[in-house]
Amino acid sequence: MKTVLSGIRSTGHLHLGNYFGALKNFTQLQHKANCFFFIADLHSLTTHPKPEDNRKNIKIILSEYLASGLDPEQSVLYVQSSVPEISELYALLNMMAYKGELERTASFKDKVRKQPENVNAGLLTYPVLMSADILIHRAQWVPVGKDQEQHLEIARVLARRFNKMYGTPVFPEPQAYNFGEDLVKIPGLDGTGKMGKSEGNGIYLIDDEKTIRKKVMRAVTDSGPTEPNSPMSPGTANLFDLLSVVSEPDVVSFFKEQYDNCTIRYGDLKKQLAEDIARHTLPIKARIEEIYNNESYLKQVVEQGAEKARQSARATMKLVRDAMGINVF
Numbered sequence: 001m002k003t004v005l006s007g008i009r010s011t012g013h014l015h016l017g018n019y020f021g022a023l024k025n026f027t028q029l030q031h032k033a034n035c036f037f038f039i040a041d042l043h044s045l046t047t048h049p050k051p052e053d054n055r056k057n058i059k060i061i062l063s064e065y066l067a068s069g070l071d072p073e074q075s076v077l078y079v080q081s082s083v084p085e086i087s088e089l090y091a092l093l094n095m096m097a098y099k100g101e102l103e104r105t106a107s108f109k110d111k112v113r114k115q116p117e118n119v120n121a122g123l124l125t126y127p128v129l130m131s132a133d134i135l136i137h138r139a140q141w142v143p144v145g146k147d148q149e150q151h152l153e154i155a156r157v158l159a160r161r162f163n164k165m166y167g168t169p170v171f172p173e174p175q176a177y178n179f180g181e182d183l184v185k186i187p188g189l190d191g192t193g194k195m196g197k198s199e200g201n202g203i204y205l206i207d208d209e210k211t212i213r214k215k216v217m218r219a220v221t222d223s224g225p226t227e228p229n230s231p232m233s234p235g236t237a238n239l240f241d242l243l244s245v246v247s248e249p250d251v252v253s254f255f256k257e258q259y260d261n262c263t264i265r266y267g268d269l270k271k272q273l274a275e276d277i278a279r280h281t282l283p284i285k286a287r288i289e290e291i292y293n294n295e296s297y298l299k300q301v302v303e304q305g306a307e308k309a310r311q312s313a314r315a316t317m318k319l320v321r322d323a324m325g326i327n328v329f
């Protein structure tokens with residue numbers, strides 16, 4: 001049976017990118033594989049959030065996970081910081097990760113640009129911690145969105161390097177996973193890049209119908225095609241990308257045909273898109289609040305998850321320490 005792992009940073013509410021990039025694939029796998037899902041609260045510290053935000057965000061993300069269909073009886077659901085073996089493996093992997101290769105990652109360069117006043121070592125070694133998250137359970141499949149591809153490559157490099165350096169195949173090489181298809185990149189509504197937590201261009205699982213409609217209606221497009229089969233502007237192409245994720249194929253081809261013969265009305269497209277997004281998210285939204293308010297249930301889920309995750313993590317650390325020769329006595 002395959003071991004599957006995925007995780008999400010605890011920096012705010014989950015958006016459509018998180019759901020379609022990682023969560024949905026994961027929930028579909030949880031009945032067929034050995035599954036681990038966690039809240040990356042240590043990764044969140046690279047941007048220096050306030051303690052009260054950390055407390056709140058962990059509870060929010062946990063409730064949103066559960067409301068999205070993660071079953072704590074089928075999967076091991078835990079908070080990263082409650083499994084200290086992850087930090088231990090992170091320290092050990094840091095000894096074999098090279099500054100040059102970490103400096104070259106796109107996410108590091110992006111953060112240097114966005115927060116030049118806080119280029120901490122945690123940002124540089126972010127992919128090493130992520131590798132530790134994956135390798136601690138010797139996971140083979142990692143459901144993620146396209147933005148995490150480069151991080152997965154680093155996890156593979158470190159797994160290979162460890163196995164070679166210590167002459168024993170402790171770690172499998174983890175693969176980014178999306179049911180044999182390409183990884184998805186859910187675009188934002190502002191006509192630029194991907195939907196993100198900090199970009200202010202997203203639709204969240206907790207958004208109500210009216211908010212979803214308002215956000216979609218405001219999405220950036222253009223003045224419409226004037227010639228048959230003309231290329232799409234980035235904003236319009238993004239709306240079609242979103243449509244292809246949330247709507248039926250015949251709906252997508254209906255609007256594509258209208259675009260190609262210049263009869264499209266973006267207002268109709270947006271109305272359909274908002275409806276189809278809501279169809280996916282509103283049932284989840286309905287469950288979030290109830291779960292969020294059930295404190296004793298949340299506590300029980302993470303305590304049970306930490307125990308199971310640590311069991312798996314301890315077994316890997318024994319192999320790692322034996323291979324490295326650091327548990328002589």
Ligand code: TYM
Nearest residue numbers: 007008009017018021022040130144145184185186194195
């Ligand atoms: P994070 O918290 O930014 O996002 C969590 C998951 O959501 C996916 N995602 C997207 N997918 C498609 N389109 C988008 N616009 C979009 N935005 C986010 C991400 O690809 C991710 O799968 N470093 C990770 C968290 C992490 C992790 C791990 C993931 C830490 N350790 C180990 C997997 C395995 C991150 O920042 O994701």
